[in-house]
Every structure is written in structure tokens, then in C-alpha cells.
Amino acid sequence: MTSSTSDAQLIARAIAGDELAMRALWAEHAPRVDAVVRRLVRDPDEAADIAQEVWIQIFRALPGFRGDAQFSTWAHRIAVNRTLNALRRARRLVGASEPIEEETVSVEDDVDQPFLRASLEQAMHRLPPGARTVFVLHDVEGFTHEEIAGQLGITTGGSKSQLFKARAKLRALLAPLLDLSPEDGHALPVA
Amino acid sequence: MRSLSPERLAALVDESPTLAEQMLLESSPALRAELAAMRRVVALASYERTHPGPPLTSWGALAGALREDGLVRASGAGAASAGVSSAVSAAVSVRSLDDVRAARAMHDARARRGWRSPVGMAAAAALLVTVGALGGRLSGHAPEASTSGSATVGDARADGGAGADAGEGRAGGAFMERTPVATRAESSGMPSFGSGAGVPSASVDDGARAAVGVRVPVRDGGLPVASGAIPVAARLTTREQAVRTLQQLEDAHQQAVSWLAANDSSIGGPRRIVSAESVVRDLRRQIEVLDAAVAMGRRALYETPDDPVMNRYYFSALAAREVLLRKLAVALPASQQVLEY
Numbered sequence: 158m159t160s161s162t163s164d165a166q167l168i169a170r171a172i173a174g175d176e177l178a179m180r181a182l183w184a185e186h187a188p189r190v191d192a193v194v195r196r197l198v199r200d201p202d203e204a205a206d207i208a209q210e211v212w213i214q215i216f217r218a219l220p221g222f223r224g225d226a227q228f229s230t231w232a233h234r235i236a237v238n239r240t241l242n243a244l245r246r247a248r249r250l251v252g253a254s255e256p257i258e259e260e261t262v263s264v265e266d267d268v269d270q271p272f273l274r275a276s277l278e279q280a281m282h283r284l285p286p287g288a289r290t291v292f293v294l295h296d297v298e299g300f301t302h303e304e305i306a307g308q309l310g311i312t313t314g315g316s317k318s319q320l321f322k323a324r325a326k327l328r329a330l331l332a333p334l335l336d337l338s339p340e341d342g343h344a345l346p347v348a
Numbered sequence: 349m350r351s352l353s354p355e356r357l358a359a360l361v362d363e364s365p366t367l368a369e370q371m372l373l374e375s376s377p378a379l380r381a382e383l384a385a386m387r388r389v390v391a392l393a394s395y396e397r398t399h400p401g402p403p404l405t406s407w408g409a410l411a412g413a414l415r416e417d418g419l420v421r422a423s424g425a426g427a428a429s430a431g432v433s434s435a436v437s438a439a440v441s442v443r444s445l446d447d448v449r450a451a452r453a454m455h456d457a458r459a460r461r462g463w464r465s466p467v468g469m470a471a472a473a474a475l476l477v478t479v480g481a482l483g484g485r486l487s488g489h490a491p492e493a494s495t496s497g498s499a500t501v502g503d504a505r506a507d508g509g510a511g512a513d514a515g516e517g518r519a520g521g522a523f524m525e526r527t528p529v530a531t532r533a534e535s536s537g538m539p540s541f542g543s544g545a546g547v548p549s550a551s552v553d554d555g556a557r558a559a560v561g562v563r564v565p566v567r568d569g570g571l572p573v574a575s576g577a578i579p580v581a582a583r584l585t586t587r588e589q590a591v592r593t594l595q596q597l598e599d600a601h602q603q604a605v606s607w608l609a610a611n612d613s614s615i616g617g618p619r620r621i622v623s624a625e626s627v628v629r630d631l632r633r634q635i636e637v638l639d640a641a642v643a644m645g646r647r648a649l650y651e652t653p654d655d656p657v658m659n660r661y662y663f664s665a666l667a668a669r670e671v672l673l674r675k676l677a678v679a680l681p682a683s684q685q686v687l688e689y
Contacts, residue, residue: 174421177659179414180407184666192400201404208404209413216419277392296393317359324361325354327389328382335385 164228172220179216186229187212190236196293197240199282211239237294241308244286280330284323291316292323351376357383361390402673407663408599598660631676638669 164185170178191208198204215232222231281289290309294300295316300308302316309316328335352360352369360383365373373379414420584590645662649655 174419176411176414176420177663179420180411180663181659183405183407183410184663187403187405188400191404192396195401195404196396205404209410212405212410213413213417213419216414217417277389277396292393296390297396299394299397318355321355321358324358324386324389328354328358328386331389332385335388 165224168219168222168224168228171216182228183212186232189229190215190232193233193236193293193298194240196278196281196297197237197244197290199286199289207240207243208236210243211236214239233298237298237300237308241290244290276331276334277327280327283330284326288319288323288326291319292327295320296324352379352382354382354386357386361387402670402677406670407667594657594660598664601664627679628676631672631679635669635672635676638665638672641665642669 164182167178167182167185171182190211194208194211195201195204198207215235218235222228281292284292287309291305294305294308295302302313302320305311305316306313311319352372356369357379360369373383411420584593642662642665645658645665648658649662
């Protein structure tokens with residue numbers, strides 16, 4: 158049984174109100190759907206609330222799912238849209254050019270990949286909302302600048318500008334972790 | 349041109365440099381290192397996409413909201429028994445009674461086949477043992493929870509939950525403080541969980557539950573919020589009764605396990621001195637065991653996707669895994685967090 162077939166069966170049952178099927182869909186897709194919310198929303202409690210709203214919206218909209226795309230893609234889109242709407246309601250997407258806290262993230266001696274990733278998440282939340290949103294959508298979630306521009310109501314040039322500023326600031330925030338030795342200019346491998 | 353701005357270096361991750369920029373990069377090791385660091389930031393971000401980490405939502409809270417929204421229209425396994433269609437559109441069509449009967453017969457046959465299959469039986473056994481063992485382990489870490497029969501909800505609230513009596517259903521009362529479900533139940537006049545086993549629970553207009561004598565207080569959506577009495581010898585007469593009872597007890601079980609996980613005194617507790625490293629190591633080991641159980645359960649469900657018992661074992665394993673992940677997130681040092689599992 159393929160994943161898409163399995164999803165189709167679960168979706169059919171979920172539309173009919175089958176709690177088990179709903180739960181199975183949630184269990185399968187919650188990590189990725191919730192992750193995009195967590196990355197876009199700074200406050201953990203607010204992120205949890207929005208993630209729950211996202212899932213309710215997913216199940217509400219399920220009868221309209223036509224199967225043109227994978228369920229995961231469809232649900233992911235809903236998560237992005239719903240989260241951006243929530244942020245817009247809170248007017249936190251407006252301040253795209255807010256100053257950025259310049260301090261670097263905390264550093265420990267045993268720098269390893271998990272810690273680096275945790276630090277990236279911390280550093281992302283130090284970006285202004287607009288820059289963070291563009292960075293998450295482009296570099297993490299894989300949206301194009303055209304898609305981002307459409308989502309956020311900005312130009313593709315604006316999207317690129319925000320992205321490059323975000324990358325530059327993240328690089329600065331993560332400098333102690335990315336640079337092995339400032340003297341010789343070498344950096345830690347990341348793969 | 350003497351240097352490149354950070355923003356321009358960030359752009360060069362995606363774009364080609366001009367001739368002048370290329371020459372500058374070739375002449376400056378520091379700039380090249382800077383560009384490499386920028387690429388690592390982008391690679392790290394891309395890596396995030398495939399490693400999403402634990403979910404923010406919990407099914408318990410979400411299910412309550414879905415029921416309030418009217419999106420959950422039937423008992424899960426009951427709906428499942430009405431047959432499964434591989435076509436999405438078929439699911440919304442109204443089936444005739446004959447269709448339902450035919451689907452039921454097909455489902456029953458598939459379920460029987462599934463239980464006879466080695467994978468199905470092995471998965472069920474493994475999940476039962478695993479979840480049971482983990483549940484026991486969780487409760488074993490909180491000895492007060494199973495022995496202090498006279499503890500009250502007030503005690504649990506006062507001491508942070510260590511003294512709550514999970515076995516008699518008061519754990520549900522303490523858990524209520526921590527969940528939206530509980531808040532709704534309390535505000536809707538649910539009985540006190542400190543009333544003891546001899547006090548009747550809220551009466552529920554539910555034929556199935558009445559028939560089997562399960563006295564499980566139920567909030568408006570249908571899930572039990574605490575168990576005043578667990579049936580010892582239930583008189584089940586229909587499949588629907590059995591499925592519904594199973595669901596209620598499973599939910600109560602999961603709430604109790606969640607409560608124990610949230611209030612487990614073994615981490616940093618005064619009675620048992622263990623290192624944070626050993627707690628984390630134990631949790632990782634338990635999660636590995638559950639991962640194997642979940643994988644086996646998934647394989648079994650591919651063979652018998654409608655089987656209500658297999659579904660519940662599978663979800664019990666998933667729920668236990670989620671509880672352990674949350675415990676792991678708490679147990680980790682402040683500088684670390686659970687990013688993937």
C-alpha cells in the first residue's frame with residue numbers, strides 16, 4: 158500500500174467523521190505541519206494555539222480536498238496560509254525592517270549538529286517577523302520568491318531583499334558556531 | 349571593489365557573482381570563508397525541512413475541539429466499520445443498508461484474517477507488551493500515585509500532583525487542571541473526582557455505556573475525563589458497545605499515562621536521585637522500543653486497516669511515544685532540545 162493510497166483511504170474516512178482516520182492523518186502529518194507554525198511564530202504558546210487552529214481548518218476543509226496534490230502538500234499550504242493570517246491579524250508582519258538584536262546566540266564548547274540546529278531556531282526567532290517569514294518560507298520550506306511575494310503581498314525584489322538580510326543576520330548571529338577559528342577563516346562542516 | 353557586503357554574500361548563495369566579484373572572491377580567503385559560512389546557514393535551513401521535530405499539537409486537545417466543531421460525527425472504529433473506499437469521493441456518498449452490511453461483512457472477514465496473520469498477532473502482542481510495560485514504568489516512577497488511596501484532588505494540586513491517586517481516577521481530576529478538556533468539564537458541572545468510588549458518576553444518556561455498566565464520567569464530546577469505576581466484568585452485547593467501551597477506557601488510560609508523565613517525580617524528585625544523563629538515556633531507550641512497536645503496528649495496519657483493536661494499540665503506542673518525547677524535552681539540559689525523532 159502506497160502512502161498516497163493510504164492517505165486517500167484515511168481522508169475518505171475522515172471526511173465521514175471517523176475519529177480514528179482523523180487521528181491517523183494527524184499523527185502522520187503533524188510533525189511537518191506543526192513545524193512550519195513553530196518556525197513562523199515566535200511565542201511557543203501562541204504557536205501551539207495556531208497549530209491547533211490549523212488542524213481544525215484542515216479537517217474543516219477536507220471535503221474540498223480534490224487530491225490534485227499530495228495531502229501533505231495541501232495541509233502544508235493551509236498551515237502556511239493560516240499562520241500568516243494569524244500573524245497578520247496580530248500585525249506582526251508589518252515590521253519587516255525592525256532592528257535586529259545584534260547579540261550572538263549562546264555558545265558551548267561541544268558544538269555539534271543538533272546544537273547548531275537548535276541555535277538556528279533560536280536565531281531565526283531573533284529576526285524581525287518579515288525577514289523571518291521570508292527566510293522560513295524560502296530557505297526552510299522551499300517556496301519560490303514569486304510564491305512568497307504572492308502570499309505576503311510584496312514584490313519578488315522585496316522578498317529577495319528580506320531573504321538576503323535575514324541570511325546575513327543569521328550568519329552573524331551564528332558566527333561563534335559556524336566559525337572554527339576566526340584567525341584562519343576556516344569553518345565547521347555542517348553536513 | 350574592495351569587499352562584499354553581507355547581504356551580497358547572502359545573495360551569492362543563489363546567484364552567480366559578477367566578474368569583479370569573482371576576482372575579489374578568488375583573491376580573498378576571508379571572503380570565501382564568509383561565503384561558505386553563508387552557504388552553511390542555508391544548508392542548515394534546508395536540513396530543517398526534513399527534520400521537523402515533535403508536533404506542537406496533542407490529539408487529546410485537538411479531538412475535543414473537533415468534536416465541539418461537529419467534525420467528528422461517529423465513533424472512530426464505528427465509522428471505520430462502515431467500510432473503506434479508496435476513492436475520496438466515495439466517502440461522502442450515503443451508503444444503503446445493504447452496502448453497510450456488505451462492508452461490515454468484508455471488514456469482519458478482513459479483521460479476522462488480520463488477527464490470524466503472523467504480523468498482526470505479533471504486532472498486537474508487541475504493542476500490548478510495550479505500551480503496558482511503558483505505562484507500568486511511568487507509574488512505577490511515581491510510587492505515591494499508586495499507593496496513597498486516601499489522597500484527594502486537593503492534595504494533588506497542593507503538592508504538584510505527586511500524591512494524586514491515579515488508580516482511582518483522581519488522576520483525571522488533577523489532569524483536568526492542565527488541559528482545556530478539563531476546564532470545560534469542570535465548568536459544565538462534572539462531579540468531583542475526590543468523591544470516591546462509591547459515589548455515582550454523572551449519569552450519561554448512553555445506552556452502550558449503561559448496558560456494560562461502565563461508570564465513566566463523560567464530557568459533552570463523549571470522551572471520559574476521569575474514571576470513577578472501571579468495569580471488571582462488562583456485559584457486552586454488541587460490537588458497537590465493545591468498541592465504544594474500548595475507546596473510553598483507552599482515552600482514560602492515555603489521560604492517566606499523560607498525567608503520570610507530567611507529574612512523574614523521578615526526574616529531579618527528592619526520593620530518587622538520578623542523573624539527568626541517565627534519565628535522558630532511559631527515555632531514549634524507551635522511545636527506541638516504542639519506535640519499533642509503532643513500525644510493527646503500522647505494518648500490521650496495512651494488512652488490516654479497519655481493525656479497531658489494532659488501531660487502538662497503534663495509537664496507544666503513538667500516544668506513549670508522544671508522552672516520552674515531551675518528557676525527554678523536559679529532561680534535556682537547557683541548551684538542548686528535541687529536534688527530531
